[in-house]
Amino acid sequence: MVSLxxxxxxxxxxxxxxxxxxxxxxxxxxxxxxxxxxLALGLAGGALYLLVGTPDAAERTAVSNxxxxxxxxVQALEQALAKDPQRADGWALLGRSQLALGKLAEATAAFxxxxxxAPDDPGILVEAAQARAQAAPGKQFDDQALQWLxxxxxxxxxxxxxxxxxxxALRQRGQDAEAAAAWEALLPRLEPGAARALRExxxxxxxxxxxxxxxxxxxxAAAGNHALTVQVRIAPGSTLDPALANATVFVIARAPGGxxxxxxxxxxxxxxxxxxxxxxxxxxxxxxxxxxQVQEVEVIARLSRSGQANRQPxxxxxTPVRVRLPHAGPVPLVFDRP
Numbered sequence: 001m002v003s004l005x006x007x008x009x010x011x012x013x014x015x016x017x018x019x020x021x022x023x024x025x026x027x028x029x030x031x032x033x034x035x036x037x038x039l040a041l042g043l044a045g046g047a048l049y050l051l052v053g054t055p056d057a058a059e060r061t062a063v064s065n066x067x068x069x070x071x072x073x074v075q076a077l078e079q080a081l082a083k084d085p086q087r088a089d090g091w092a093l094l095g096r097s098q099l100a101l102g103k104l105a106e107a108t109a110a111f112x113x114x115x116x117x118a119p120d121d122p123g124i125l126v127e128a129a130q131a132r133a134q135a136a137p138g139k140q141f142d143d144q145a146l147q148w149l150x151x152x153x154x155x156x157x158x159x160x161x162x163x164x165x166x167x168x169a170l171r172q173r174g175q176d177a178e179a180a181a182a183w184e185a186l187l188p189r190l191e192p193g194a195a196r197a198l199r200e201x202x203x204x205x206x207x208x209x210x211x212x213x214x215x216x217x218x219x220x221a222a223a224g225n226h227a228l229t230v231q232v233r234i235a236p237g238s239t240l241d242p243a244l245a246n247a248t249v250f251v252i253a254r255a256p257g258g259x260x261x262x263x264x265x266x267x268x269x270x271x272x273x274x275x276x277x278x279x280x281x282x283x284x285x286x287x288x289x290x291x292x293q294v295q296e297v298e299v300i301a302r303l304s305r306s307g308q309a310n311r312q313p314x315x316x317x318x319t320p321v322r323v324r325l326p327h328a329g330p331v332p333l334v335f336d337r338p
Contacts (some may be wrong), residue, residue: 088118104135141169
């Protein structure tokens with residue numbers, strides 16, 4: 001039965017990915033691109049969960065009988081669940097697949113069954129709540145969905161997704177003050193760009209609730225005298241290549257001659273150049289290695305076409321500048337060939 005589940009999951013995902021990729025092309029236009037991307041990721045995650053651990057079993061399974069379409073995969077998955085109905089992961093995978101097909105009622109029923117079998121799985125609780133909202137008139141989170149989100153948040157307080165959706169559910173109820181409070185709890189865990197976007201939503205909710213504006217965010221974790229101000233610009237006489245208009249600028253402080261892992265990093269849209277940023281301990285991806293713990297750093301800026309933090313062959317970097325901490329005044333970084 002285990003090998004059956006692994007083979008079936010792989011087949012469903014293969015068919016789902018093909019269907020999700022090809023459906024917009026057949027429709028001749030955009031077709032819920034965001035939801036499609038999210039569902040594809042969800043399907044892949046479910047399949048990996050079922051596949052990890054015994055790859056030899058998957059290798060022994062013939063692939064000639066894989067479902068040709070997502071609909072075929074769903075039918076096969078339903079048959080497998082009829083024989084092994086206690087698989088919460090199987091019901092969740094069925095729910096994701098039904099969402100991909102636009103069968104909202106069936107997806108909700110599948111996720112309901114998954115929650116019954118795994119009532120303390122934060123991921124399943126959040127997905128089930130989203131499925132209920134997707135199927136509801138006006139895309140409203142009902143009381144059951146909100147209860148699941150609150151339980152997921154209690155089980156995994158670090159879950160940004162659950163906290164964000166709780167805020168949406170509360171705003172739908174006109175509970176703007178409570179929604180703002182839920183979102184404000186997320187702010188310390190978000191990167192600067194995401195935090196700024198969320199603060200805009202918090203401002204709307206607080207305004208609707210008659211609350212005063214949220215206090216301005218402090219400079220990103222300015223750690224005493226070790227906060228480092230960096231000025232990033234394009235060389236005089238140069239212009240930003242139009243191909244880089246949607247690129248990302250990473251401002252990075254790292255150990256001179258050390259590992260590539262940044263001590264502090266921020267990212268910003270390239271179209272915001274020139275930039276003036278302040279790096280602090282809160283910008284460290286590793287709490288055990290922060291600006292306040294070092295005496296010297298190498299500072300660079302990177303233009304990334306892919307938006308990935310890891311250096312790519314077509315990225316453009318400034319000349320590194322080494323500074324001792326604390327450092328007075330901004331560190332100048334210049335792109336000579338953007």
